Amino acid sequence: MAGASVLTLASPFEIAPGTVLLHAPVDADVETLRRRLLAGDYPDPFVIDDGEHLTLYLGSIDLMQTVMSKAEPAALVPGYGPCMMAWLLFAPAARELALIGLGGGALAKFCHRHLPRTRMTAVETEPAMLAWRALFELPAEGDRFRVHIGDGAAFTAAHAGGIDVLMIDAFDTRGFAPQLARHGFVADAHAALARSGVLVANLAGPPVAYADFVAAVREVFDDQLLAVPVPEDGNHVLIAFKDPAMRPVWHRLHRQAAALAERHGLDLSAFVRQAERVGWRRVPASLRGC
Known part of the structure; x- marks a missing residue:
């Protein structure tokens, strides 16, 4: 600019x-x-x-x-942001993380600060977003963090089998990014994940924009998923698992949520309660039309 x-x-x-x-x-x-x-x-x-x-x-x-x-630039404000980090309940030792949709970098900053052993690539389609990186105090690029300007679908297709966690928080002026709401992208995402990899997606805006994405995730991941409403923001966070043997053990997840709160100041207790209430391999009523 x-x-x-x-x-x-x-x-x-x-x-x-x-x-x-x-x-x-x-x-x-x-x-x-x-x-x-x-x-x-x-x-x-x-x-x-x-x-x-x-x-x-x-x-x-x-x-x-x-x-x-402004007082805590690296903190996640209450709402969907902390819920997007719920993958830590399932993959706490993740080494390779990809974030599709950088925005102001809230998730990237949290991961960079709290997960020193995790390497992260943030993919952003809009170069103008980076004009604000100093104001939003994004970390400097290096071995642990880099920004890739380009299409998230193309990036995912080029990284078969090497990603432990794939986070999707990508939107355009119509809502959920349409290039990601395709069966082909979800299939590429499944292939990009490591054997026990986890996909996490923020579902917000008009449901019609992410209906195909939800349907594709249910098919490609064989309903190995949790879909949890976030009442504060009126959206949902969807977590899908590549491991076909994955099953949540709720009492362990409650204990792990307490441990994450102590270790990272990340309160996921309400998320786990909501997930248990909705149930494994089910989606909330608000998503059943998808």
Whole structure:
């Protein structure tokens, strides 16, 4: 974004007060920017600073990407973020992690801070997201962390058998990324996972956008899954297991959740209770139409 700087203006959104931060040319017309923001057709990611949190949006106030506490930049705010880390209940020794959809990097930062033995690649389709990496305090790239700009489906297809955990948190202006809501991608994801690999997906936005994804996961992973609602955010986190012998042992998962809370400050107790209530190899009523 050559020729651009960070411009600030009072938030025009009643539901999101604070200061808007934009990467825009120094001579940009502020009134035009304000109109485009309100119309939902601003072309690039922008940030709202409410004093306590920085929230990253993708072009529209309806498309929230990341929320970061200014006091604790590496912490996961309550909601779906901690639930996406529920794979630690099943694969605590994961060495290779791939994250499809970087956004503001909340999940990447948490993993980098708390999992020093895990190597991670974050795949992001939108280069403009990286213009905010300093503000959101993303870790420097190195042996343990790297960012790949490109298509998440193509990346997954090129990594057969080497990934312990594949996290999917990818959206476009219509909702769940359509290139990932295909049977071919899910088959490639299954092939990309190691023998006991785990797939984790954030399902948010219009259900029609991820209906095919859910159906493909159920078929390709032979219903080896947990699908858990996240009431705070109104979405679901789906976890699928490549190991055909995988079965949850609930009393052990409750103990492991307590251990993770002590070790990483990660409270998954409610997640485990919700998962046990929904049941193994079942999806909540809100997803049964998928």
